[in-house]
Amino acid sequence: MRYFFIGYLVVVTLVIGALGFRGDKFSKPPIRLFPDMDEMDKVRSQEKTVFFTDTMGSRLPLAGTQPFGYDANAQDVAEQNQVTFSGLEGYYNTGHIGDYYGSGMPTELAGSGIELLKRGEERYNIYCAICHGKNGNGQSSVPSQYGIPGVANLHQFLEADYPNGRLFEVISHGKGNMGGYAYQLPIKDRWAIIAYVRALQVAKQAPINQPAVKQAVEEAASVK
Ligand code: HEC
Known part of the structure; x- marks a missing residue:
């Protein structure tokens, strides 16, 4: 027992000797067993760096790349900078009207017609079809391959009880x-996808080669 206490005393002395009392101030940097990200290579703005041969710390955007939130295909500069992702109010930007999900298409999209639907088809096929399937029935083979269970069948979410604002929220x-x-799809593209999902739902309910269907599909994308 005596040896235990002597040993204990030695260990305590060593630990306090090495680490000090709680709250002690040191002039040297602390001992770091796991330095994690305490120090990292970085360049402060406007500073020089030896990393690049021209020693310029602040870099120009790479040729052929586009800053986030900027659309080089837009018609003029004002429109180019109008790609919004979030932070604004109103039905168009949030899918909400007051505390509720809004329904119908927002007035901001008035007149966009079939172009919006085409954009929606393209974006849907890029972002949604891999899970929900090209026709929206949730039967794509990809989710089961990667173990994503319970992909929704989009034909169950008709506007009558699942308003567009709610679709906007889920997207x-x-x-x-x-x-x-929210970080991949600008606001307008989300609405384009909503229009296309509605068009898929309408198309699902009627034979394809009827003019009435074509009209309904176009209406689904128009402002109500
Ligand atoms: C990685 C696979 C995946 C992708 C990609 C995906 N979804 Fe889903 N989606 C799911 C799964 C899984 C659910 C079921 C979620 C749940 O109810 O837990 C779901 C559910 C939904 C629902 C129903 C939500 C509810 O209220 O029950 C809608 C609507 C939907 N997705 C729309 C979309 C749209 C539009 C896109 C494209 C922008 C998209 N999804 C992309 C996997 C995906």
Whole structure:
């Protein structure tokens, strides 16, 4: 027992000797067993760096790249900088009217017609079809390959009980196993996808070669 206490005393002395009392101030840097990211290579703005041969710390955008939130295909400069992802108010930007999900298409999209739908088809096929399937029935083979269960059948979410604002919310922030697309899809593209999902739902309910269907599909994308 005596040896235990002597040993204990030695250990305590060593630990306090090496680490000091709680709250002690040191003039030297602390001992870091796991330095994690305490120090990292970085360039402060406007500073020089030896990393690049021209020693310029602040870099120009790479040729052929586009800054986030900027659309080089837009018609003029004002429009180029109008690609918004979030931070603004109103039905168009949030899918909400007051505390509720809004329905119909926002007035901001008036007149965009069939172009919006085409854009929606393209974006849907890029961002949604891999899970929800090209026709929206949730039967794509990809999710089961990668273990994503319970992909929703989009034909169950008709506007009558699942308003467009709610669709906007799910696209923006996701739900359950589905992640949100607020950082990939600008606001306008989300609405384009909503229009296309509505068009898929309409098309599903009627034979394809009827003029009435074509008209309904176009109406689904127009402002109500
Ligand atoms: C990685 C696979 C994946 C992708 C990509 C994906 N989803 Fe989903 N989605 C899911 C899963 C899984 C669910 C079921 C989520 C739940 O209910 O837990 C779901 C659910 C939904 C729902 C129903 C939500 C509800 O209220 O029950 C809608 C609507 C939807 N997705 C639309 C979209 C749209 C539009 C896109 C494209 C922008 C998209 N999803 C992209 C996997 C995906």
